[in-house]
Amino acid sequence: MIDSHTHLFLCEGEEDELLAAAAAAGVERILNIGLDEATNADVVAAAERHAAVFASVGRHPNDAEGFDEEAAAAIAALAGHEQVRAVGETGLDFYRDTASPAAQRRAFAAQVEIAAEVGLPLVIHARDADGESAAIDEIFATLDARAGSNPVVLHCFSAPQRVADAAERGWYCSFAGNVTYPRSEALREAAAQVPADRILVETDAPFLTPQPLRGQRNQPAYVVETARVVAAVRGVSYEELEATVAANGRSLFGW
Numbered sequence: 001m002i003d004s005h006t007h008l009f010l011c012e013g014e015e016d017e018l019l020a021a022a023a024a025a026g027v028e029r030i031l032n033i034g035l036d037e038a039t040n041a042d043v044v045a046a047a048e049r050h051a052a053v054f055a056s057v058g059r060h061p062n063d064a065e066g067f068d069e070e071a072a073a074a075i076a077a078l079a080g081h082e083q084v085r086a087v088g089e090t091g092l093d094f095y096r097d098t099a100s101p102a103a104q105r106r107a108f109a110a111q112v113e114i115a116a117e118v119g120l121p122l123v124i125h126a127r128d129a130d131g132e133s134a135a136i137d138e139i140f141a142t143l144d145a146r147a148g149s150n151p152v153v154l155h156c157f158s159a160p161q162r163v164a165d166a167a168e169r170g171w172y173c174s175f176a177g178n179v180t181y182p183r184s185e186a187l188r189e190a191a192a193q194v195p196a197d198r199i200l201v202e203t204d205a206p207f208l209t210p211q212p213l214r215g216q217r218n219q220p221a222y223v224v225e226t227a228r229v230v231a232a233v234r235g236v237s238y239e240e241l242e243a244t245v246a247a248n249g250r251s252l253f254g255w
């Protein structure tokens with residue numbers, strides 16, 4: 001199994017314990033996602049320490065305030081590290097207002113450019129205010145205009161209305177614990193529709209703990225619960241889903 005999106009540095013417990021639990025659950029590859037300069041350094045260091053862990057470096061839209069050329073240059077420099085296999089997470093978040101839309105757009109545009117330059121996949125965060133779709137719509141428009149053929153991962157995929165549009169573009173949809181929640185019927189239907197060569201699963205730990213572990217802080221080992229639900233809605237065995245996402249992770253992240 002893989003966890004295509006986690007934040008080990010935010011999880012509860014020691015890194016070694018979290019990774020031992022993940023290994024015991026069959027999780028063999030983890031993409032550890034940086035959010036800003038300090039945590040980008042953390043994820044690169046963790047990837048150097050552990051064979052199962054790889055890094056993505058970027059600036060989260062919620063932390064985009066003050067993003068400047070120096071910040072972009074720091075991400076570009078780290079993106080050349082051997083254990084760094086993606087850029088992000090980046091995108092737009094119109095749900096929280098910790099960073100202005102202008103700052104988010106600046107950081108997003110810069111990271112689209114960096115990913116294309118270094119030839120790494122882009123990890124996209126999209127979050128809209130309830131009942132709206134301005135962020136996801138703008139993300140699609142920006143990527144259509146600027147990302148070219150660069151690989152794109154829609155992390156914590158939560159836009160069932162755009163699942164066909166993502167498939168048309170060849171983008172990856174990565175499902176997190178929210179796909180297991182009782183009210184997420186539309187999202188489960190979307191998980192059934194993603195082409196087999198474009199689906200991924202993730203924890204987004206320590207957030208979005210899947211059923212039936214809700215109430216605990218999330219960790220990479222728990223991706224198996226999300227994978228079970230995704231396998232069930234796709235009408236395949238856990239083992240088949242596991243082989244599918246492992247192959248997708250391998251071809252996308254080169255690990």
Ligand SMILES: [Zn+2]
Binds near residue numbers: 033204
């Ligand atoms: Zn995240």
